[in-house]
Amino acid sequence: MYVICAGGGKVGANVARSLLRLGHELTLIEQRRDRFERLEDEFEHQVQRGDATELFVLERAGITRPPDIMLALTGDDEDNLVICQLAKEKYGVPKVIARVNDPRNQSHFDLMGISPTICATSSIMALVEHEVPEHDLIHLLELRKENLEIVEVQIDKDSPVTGKRVEDLKLPEGARLISVMRNEQAEIAVGSTTLQVGDQVLAILEPGKEDELRRVLLRR
Amino acid sequence: MKALIIGCGRVGASIALQLQKEDWDVTVVDENEDALSRLGDRWPGTFIVGHGMDVDLLRSAGIEETDAVVVSTDGDNTNIVIGQVAQKRFGIDCVVVRMLDPARADFYAERGIRTVCPTKTAIDTLGEAVRACGIVPAAKASA
Numbered sequence: 001m002y003v004i005c006a007g008g009g010k011v012g013a014n015v016a017r018s019l020l021r022l023g024h025e026l027t028l029i030e031q032r033r034d035r036f037e038r039l040e041d042e043f044e045h046q047v048q049r050g051d052a053t054e055l056f057v058l059e060r061a062g063i064t065r066p067p068d069i070m071l072a073l074t075g076d077d078e079d080n081l082v083i084c085q086l087a088k089e090k091y092g093v094p095k096v097i098a099r100v101n102d103p104r105n106q107s108h109f110d111l112m113g114i115s116p117t118i119c120a121t122s123s124i125m126a127l128v129e130h131e132v133p134e135h136d137l138i139h140l141l142e143l144r145k146e147n148l149e150i151v152e153v154q155i156d157k158d159s160p161v162t163g164k165r166v167e168d169l170k171l172p173e174g175a176r177l178i179s180v181m182r183n184e185q186a187e188i189a190v191g192s193t194t195l196q197v198g199d200q201v202l203a204i205l206e207p208g209k210e211d212e213l214r215r216v217l218l219r220r
Numbered sequence: 221m222k223a224l225i226i227g228c229g230r231v232g233a234s235i236a237l238q239l240q241k242e243d244w245d246v247t248v249v250d251e252n253e254d255a256l257s258r259l260g261d262r263w264p265g266t267f268i269v270g271h272g273m274d275v276d277l278l279r280s281a282g283i284e285e286t287d288a289v290v291v292s293t294d295g296d297n298t299n300i301v302i303g304q305v306a307q308k309r310f311g312i313d314c315v316v317v318r319m320l321d322p323a324r325a326d327f328y329a330e331r332g333i334r335t336v337c338p339t340k341t342a343i344d345t346l347g348e349a350v351r352a353c354g355i356v357p358a359a360k361a362s363a
Contacts, residue, residue, distance in 0.1 A: 053297055055323040078273065078297040082324070090327055105273060108301055111309055 002067040004029065006052035006083050007074035008039050011099060015073060016043065027061040031074075053082045055090075063091045072098045077105040084114045115144045137214050140202070149207050150178070153217050155199040160219045167191030172212035175205035221245065224286045226272035226302055227293030231318060231338075233258035235290050240265055244288075247281050251293075272302040278310070288314040296321050303333055 001024050005016050008030030016028045020043075028043055029052040030036045036049040050057035052074070063070070063086075070087035072080035080098045087093040100106050100119035109117045129138040130152060141150040155162060161169060166177055166189050177189040181200040187193065189201070205213055214220060221244050225236045228250035236259060240246045246265035250256075253269045270277040272293060283289070289306040291299045296319045303317035316334045319325040325337035 053324070054321065055327075076297070078295065078301045081301050082297045086324075086327065089331070104275075107275065107309075108273065108305060112304060 001025070001069065002062070002065060003027075003069045003071060004058070004061050004063060004067045004087075005071040005073060006080075007072070007099070008035055008047060009073070009075060012071070012073040013039060015071060016046075020046070029057060029061055053079050053086070055086065058083075058086060058091070063087065063093065066091050066093045069093070069095045069097065072096065074099070075101055077101050077108070081105075081108060081112060081114060084109075085112060088114075110144075117144075136218055136220070137210055142207075147206060148204055150202060150204050151210065151213070153201045153203060153213070155195055155197055155201060155217065157197050158219070159195075159197070159217060161195050161217055162197050164195055165191065166193045166195070169216060171216055172205070172209050175203055175209050175213050178202040178204055221287045222247070222282065222285055223288045223290065224278075224281055224283055224306075225249070226289070226291045227299070227318075228252075228255035228258055228267075229292065229294060230258070232290065232292040235292070236265065247286075249277065249281055273298065273305070275305070275309075278305070283310050283312070286310075286312060288312070288316070290316050290318075292318040296324060300324070300328055300333065300335070303328075303335075307333065 003019055003024055003026045005012050005026060006029045008028050012028060016026055019026050026046055028039065028047040029050055030039055030047060031051050036047065039047045048061055052058060070084065070093045072083040074080055077100060084096040084098050087096050096114060098109060098114050098117045100109060100117045103119050103121045106117065106119060126140055129135065130140060136154060138152045139149060140152055143149060179186050179202045180189050180193055182196065203213060223239050223244045223246050225232045225246060225248045228236065228248050232248065236246050236248050247268065248259065248265060249268045249270060249272055251271055256263065256267050259267065268277065268281050272278065272291065283306065289312050291303045293299055299317050299319060303315050306312045307315045316336060319335045319337050320339050322337050322340045325335040329335045
């Protein structure tokens with residue numbers, strides 16, 4: 001497959017390196033001269049210098065072929081957004097992946113239909129919450145394209161579902177339990193799984209159903 | 221009528237002052253508080269320090285009750301993102317975005333964003349100014 005990667009910082013360069021190792025064809029675009037010169041030693045003709053939000057720079061990198069994927073991995077969210085809009089809407093690139101540097105900009109990517117996106121801060125926060133649960137319902141993963149999300153709920157002593165079987169729960173429509181983690185061991189949740197105090201339950205659901213799920217599992 | 225100007229450089233500040241004179245209720249946003257000095261000693265409008273990509277800031281600048289938005293920071297990509305947020309998220313019809321790159325300005329103009337490209341205007345004006353000197357190129361003169 002052919003990939004164009006905009007941004008040759010730590011993220012972009014490592015992604016490029018990995019893709020090349022997997023045998024893919026790739027062009028890396030880096031704007032800064034000092035970075036470009038370092039990258040050139042390693043990537044040779046596979047790295048080009050320029051501003052990847054400029055049409056002629058993208059065209060020089062072969063965007064009209066078009067590539068199978070455009071990766072927008074620069075440190076500037078506005079640049080990543082524009083790169084993805086140009087790739088998708090002007091050049092018909094079938095897939096774009098964008099890096100979100102500031103999680104507050106996520107809504108701009110959503111507004112313009114740029115997906116999937118990856119944000120280190122948001123991922124780290126999800127992991128922190130997973131490790132040190134502060135809330136009764138934690139968002140672990142958003143599947144934007146599918147319009148689904150995976151959340152974790154900790155069953156506590158006040159929960160109305162302790163001792164109940166999964167098949168007897170009145171879960172909201174559009175929600176399913178995936179797994180139950182108990183004593184450091186995870187099990188797929190099936191109909192006969194019985195919930196206990198302290199269980200960490202993973203559920204998949206449509207966004208917006210969190211409150212309903214919380215009411216069923218925690219009565220609050 | 222309320223106008224919101226994002227980016228208070230030479231361009232943004234001049235537009236703000238113009239609209240203010242035409243009795244618009246003008247709010248100006250810039251990242252740098254020193255930019256306020258471009259609006260003169262007695263700026264009667266509102267001035268807010270912050271980044272135009274910040275939705276909370278746009279709200280506190282009153283974007284929801286604004287009739288016109290002018291986006292004129294020094295970054296084309298910043299401008300076009302803010303312009304699209306104003307138009308698509310806040311539903312403002314009159315959004316004008318400055319873009320220095322003619323190619324990107326055309327692409328977004330085709331997509332329904334009012335982009336204004338001073339570079340294009342400069343190219344046309346400078347070309348006309350040269351031609352107005354009336355000098356005929358040697359090759360054409362001898363033909």
